[in-house]
Amino acid sequence: MNGVDEGLASEAGYFVVGFDRDAEPQATIRVVGADGEASHVAQIAPGNFDIQRINGLANNQVNPSGAALLARIRAEAGRKAQGFASRADLDGFKSGFIPPLEKYRVSGRFGGQRVLNGEPRTPHYGADLAAPTGATVRAPASGLVAFAETGLHFEGGLTMIDHGQGLISVxxxxxxxxxxxxxxxxxxxxxxxxxxxxxxxxxxxxxRMKWHGRNLDPTLMVGVKTPA
Incomplete structure (x- = not known):
């Protein structure tokens, strides 16, 4: 794991650990409790990432300019940062996740290198699920709404849910x-x-999904539950 993260388990003893797109191939997970401590060396399998070319975007969505628009984007980034900083004392992840849509087509996989209007950009840290406008979006797991706004420049309507332990879905x-x-x-x-x-x-x-600022593939959480 790149760096060291420390945290407390939930009151019931549950915790979650996440590894990002470019994690090292090996990480040590160390658990310390009243009865002692235990450690586990996790082997991180490499990902398989594609190249995603998206054309036809408005220029202000690729290279925004102008004082007013840039100020708006900075203000929105500040509010989003507050949402990602949420740390609710919950363990909503323990029952596993369901997909947020009932019917969808995967139109973009997590981690693919993005090329926007011909310009190489950072990888895409989300799973794109194509569905008709108005299709119902449901919470994949329980949690606290850490952010909920409409009309954002890049995201439009945006919701963040804090599932506990620093795990936030977007x-x-x-x-x-x-x-x-x-x-x-x-x-x-x-x-x-x-x-x-x-x-x-x-x-x-x-x-999308983040754990302590690290970008995770949310589709990997579907069906995963904590040990009995």
């Missing part, structure tokens, strides 16, 4: 956001609707 380009910051949601609860707002060429949900 939902971009929504045409409608049905929850508010500070609200508790349960698995399967409606949180919004698919759209094509912000930097998008068609209706889809960009599903």
């Amino acid at each position: 939902y971009l380009h929504q045409s409608r956001v049905d929850v508010r910051r500070g609200e508790m949601v349960t698995q399967g609860q409606v949180i919004g609707a698919v759209g094509k707002e912000g930097r998008a060429t068609g209706p889809h949900l960009c599903w």
Whole structure:
């Protein structure tokens, strides 16, 4: 693992650990409790990432300019940073995740190198799930809404859910956001609707996930539950 992260398990003893796209091939997980400590060396399998070329984007979505727009983007980035900084004392991840959409087509895999209007950019840290505008978006697991806004320049309608232990899932380009910051949601609860707002060429949900600032592939969490 690049660097060292420390944290407390939930009251029930649950915790989660995440590895990002470019993690080292080996990491040591160390658990310390009242009865002693234990460690485990995790082997991290390398990912298989593609190149995603997206054309037809408005220039201000690729190379934004102008004092007013740049100030707006900076302000939005500050508010999003506050959402990602949420650290709710929860373990909403313990029952596993379900997909946020009932029906969808994967139009972009996590980690692919992005080329926007012919310009190479940073990798895409999300899974793009194509679905019709207005399709219902549901919370894949329970948690606390850490961010909920519409009309953001790059993301359009954006929701973040804090599932506990620094694990935050993110939902971009929504045409409608049905929850508010500070609200508790349960698995399967409606949180919004698919759209094509912000930097998008068609209706889809960009599903992202972070753990202590590290970008994770959210699709890997589907069906995974904590040990009995």
